[in-house]
Amino acid sequence: MVLADHAYGKSGVRLVQVTRSGDRHTLRDFTIAIAFEGDYAASYVDGKNSDVLPTDTMKNTVYALAAREQNLVAEPFALALASHFLDTNAELASVRIDVEQHLWERLTVDGHEQGQAFQRRGPETRTARVIARRDRTEVAAGVADLVIMKTGHSAFSAFKRDTFTTLPETRDRLLATSMTATWHYATSSTAFEPAWHAVRRTLLETFARHESESVQHTLYAMGEAVLDALADVTDIHIVMPNRHHLPVDLRPFGGENRNEIFVATTEPFGVIEAAIRRG
Amino acid sequence: MVLADHAYGKSGVRLVQVTRSGDRHTLRDFTIAIAFEGDYAASYVDGKNSDVLPTDTMKNTVYALAAREQNLVAEPFALALASHFLDTNAELASVRIDVEQHLWERLTVDGHEQGQAFQRRGPETRTARVIARRDRTEVAAGVADLVIMKTGHSAFSAFKRDTFTTLPETRDRLLATSMTATWHYATSSTAFEPAWHAVRRTLLETFARHESESVQHTLYAMGEAVLDALADVTDIHIVMPNRHHLPVDLRPFGGENRNEIFVATTEPFGVIEAAIRRG
């Protein structure tokens, strides 16, 4: 028997940080996961735990390091966690830190922001992933579950047909998705906050503007636009499940089909994905 | 044996409507539930279905009626469905229509709204409920799963203690909730769109401004503010689960507790609820 790939860690570490600047508070809301890879075979094969840092300690470390900095930003905080673990665990070959950031926006009173009250904005989350090894570190950022829809400029036609194909062609369909995108930065010293906002805006603007022949077509245009716009981004991976909205046939009820009434479906769903990188 | 309360109907009817006004589309996204109460004992006791309108037909009716109107609004559409069912089903004593509206906002390109592209806004949803009987009709509206947080102006102290009480008092805690509120309108002819926005704004502004001694205290202030602001609202029921954010004790890690680092918890959770009405 051989112990092949193995990893252990802690997931679902919930961290909320409040930074107070006078009357105006800043809120950070993260769910963090940590995974260790390295020389841990003895714990699996022999039940010998002497090199095993408890996952409970990984969780404690998140809180201990979070308290050292105000206004945490996902990517630098993940980098700090990764450095700490590499520095203090000789057995560790590679550590992965995943951060999911839950987004909040400020509440307003009489048109002005109230500095200490917030509303959750979702289902979209912001993500970051750092994979740190002894000799190199990767930094990725992303958005997850960004639910978007086009009600125009979307077609699907001239596709391949076989004996089981029944789908009608259409030059005017709804295109809805819950997009997840992840991109890598060329360096660990990118200006992460503005970069994230720029990528997100580029994705959404391209989605809105695109003359879509398919989900594939729009997905590629979105990824290409990000690489065009941000020199710091080396590649991007996008997953776009196709949340089908099917026109309801109103003729059995004495109605006319004007492409206005749809049923939103959850199952089955298409899944389209691709990575795009610089050539 | 006696057949006591009984009801049947269709839930989870997904309806998406696109209304096109030139380049600018309007999007409505509803999940609808219908429940019939009335003289249906024969179907239960004798397996006699002659008075049972299939729930599949209820679903068809949603689509058929939706196609008759553009830019659907939740409350009038629910009223139209209820009237239709009462008119066409003599056995029906009471029909309940529940509408959950999934909210979308427009995407912008270069700072301008693009008329045919949308982003889902959540987890909040808008709700409406109509209960129509032969002699009277109730119209309710609401918000569900509106996740909000106060990072200041929130305390919980001077509470009752018993032998099992270990909770420390605090004059500065995080208060977070996923609020659900439902209110009734005095008439079926309210201006439902502006009323809904006014109630929602009043709830949020009061939450943001309140000097909170407890969830109960803030909940009541929110409900009272709604009744003060909108003469058309007869009563409001608010449920505010207390999504506890607990300060992490950093002293075991060599840190200092400055009320900045919290763990967000999902279980267990407090639940506070109340109805407030005009006296």
Place this chain on the structure above:
Amino acid sequence: MVLADHAYGKSGVRLVQVTRSGDRHTLRDFTIAIAFEGDYAASYVDGKNSDVLPTDTMKNTVYALAAREQNLVAEPFALALASHFLDTNAELASVRIDVEQHLWERLTVDGHEQGQAFQRRGPETRTARVIARRDRTEVAAGVADLVIMKTGHSAFSAFKRDTFTTLPETRDRLLATSMTATWHYATSSTAFEPAWHAVRRTLLETFARHESESVQHTLYAMGEAVLDALADVTDIHIVMPNRHHLPVDLRPFGGENRNEIFVATTEPFGVIEAAIRRG
């Protein structure tokens, strides 16, 4: 303004108890919710907490009382909690205790039960609810999310039709549901363990045996059978969502429809419910 119905409490209290009898352990796994109703207006209206027992204390009480007894049973434990709260809170008019029991079965090794290893059995859960007031106490038990299916002896035909009806009649359809049932006991001193098993067995056997003309028809037969079989049960409330399984039309793919191939759907779904009691 009037503060009308109001309640507060703790939900999601997770309690796992291990009772060791030599090599053989017993496992109890509960999620408990507590709700207080009574004279708590001052906390809502004035932010005065002096009569408010913290919900954190309610949670502590669950653990403190659980430790006093081995092999906890849902109904008596809920009764003990309710009594404790009524005894120690003068303001309390009514307390509701909900218990959801997650079910486990023993693992076997070489055909024999291993006394300290278990597998979760679900999605079904067992439920109990006690509502205790100063002058009387109700005890209810139940099953939730019991997913069952009949592939024969199920029809739906001779139903009412209107202008929007398109559903075909069938004398042979799949009937699937995720049943939730709740029943009341006449006294607080029922033999709760055997009673629960007897009700559950009666529900399942009746479901399996019934010649079904509709969900309504089968639901009523199931409730009636429980009241027939158990003198201690005063009434039962059953909810049976209809999880539709639709025959796939295979003719467009060159196939023949033999009522063998179905698509399981989640939305929309029928909902059928009724209470049955002794006359």
Place this chain on the structure above:
Amino acid sequence: MVLADHAYGKSGVRLVQVTRSGDRHTLRDFTIAIAFEGDYAASYVDGKNSDVLPTDTMKNTVYALAAREQNLVAEPFALALASHFLDTNAELASVRIDVEQHLWERLTVDGHEQGQAFQRRGPETRTARVIARRDRTEVAAGVADLVIMKTGHSAFSAFKRDTFTTLPETRDRLLATSMTATWHYATSSTAFEPAWHAVRRTLLETFARHESESVQHTLYAMGEAVLDALADVTDIHIVMPNRHHLPVDLRPFGGENRNEIFVATTEPFGVIEAAIRRG
């Protein structure tokens, strides 16, 4: 720009098959996902769909092929789907078929199985995955979400400590997990039904019997036992999230800690995983 890895397909295809053998029916309940990889760049880059088989057709194919065989078994059915798609799509380099099987057991009446009534058994599901390329095919099987617990014979001690470690050592802890395991078969002609049951039984018996020093230790023993028992299995990958059950400290409530009362937690959770293969 370069289009790197890309795939498209259909997920969430729900298929239920009833096979009737006299009074005794067999029920199969699958959720199927299909993913195509191959020469599909033109659809992404140019919006040219001529080689794109619609995902709707993939779904239709599932139903069409399902109707050709009775008593479907997950692995051979996935192999048949994969062959069909490779045969009919020249652009296709690799196709992945994932099958999740929802498990049902027969209901009994008076101690005898009723042939046409079933109860869902879960949360556990059975899984199968086929990846077919032009030159070779991989067949994997698995179990997912198998929730198991040991209340004895489980320790975690003598682990590494650092400055943030606060976890106490224990020689007697609860070990609970929701296991997911996937294993590969050496050939496409394994007796898949008995093999799946044998692997599952081996996993559970080893879990029940093991003297556990950690999740890692037990996970490895389980994998090793499977490879020992089944010559047809080439490797196995096991993921065991650690669903922590923490002893409640009863001393603040006047109680004594006897390791009997626990709180089950969902967040944070450990994650332990490894692949084990023949050397």
